[in-house]
Amino acid sequence: MKIHKSAEDYLEMILMLQERKGYARSIDIAAGLSVSKPSVSFAMKQLRENGYITMDEGNVIRLTEQGQEIASRVYRRHKTLTKFLVQIGVEESQAREDACKIEHDISSATFEAITRYTQE
Numbered sequence: 001m002k003i004h005k006s007a008e009d010y011l012e013m014i015l016m017l018q019e020r021k022g023y024a025r026s027i028d029i030a031a032g033l034s035v036s037k038p039s040v041s042f043a044m045k046q047l048r049e050n051g052y053i054t055m056d057e058g059n060v061i062r063l064t065e066q067g068q069e070i071a072s073r074v075y076r077r078h079k080t081l082t083k084f085l086v087q088i089g090v091e092e093s094q095a096r097e098d099a100c101k102i103e104h105d106i107s108s109a110t111f112e113a114i115t116r117y118t119q120e
Helices: 005-021 026-033 037-049 065-087 092-102 108-119
Strands: 053-055 061-063
Touching (some): 005 026, 005 037, 005 061, 026 037, 065 092, 065 108
Antiparallel strands (some): 053 061
């Protein structure tokens, strides 16, 4: 199933917040992605309906197994692409920004080649 780039960004942010804070809430997602709270609410509704997240009574957002799989893949790409761009001389903050754009569209073959390159 094809997932939109923005949905991948939301799932990746949820994963990053869970790793950093132990939980994810809409307000933290809005701040992390620099989007409005209504935008986050709409996206969370879509992600929940598609089975990527759950929300408990305290509005804590959790990734489902399917959401975790997508978020982990996108986050791995982001970290690897950032590392690669820094290795070739891109300033780190620019590398992170560019990696966020590239991570959604890069082919698996190209990504795996970059992964091998960064591990050498």
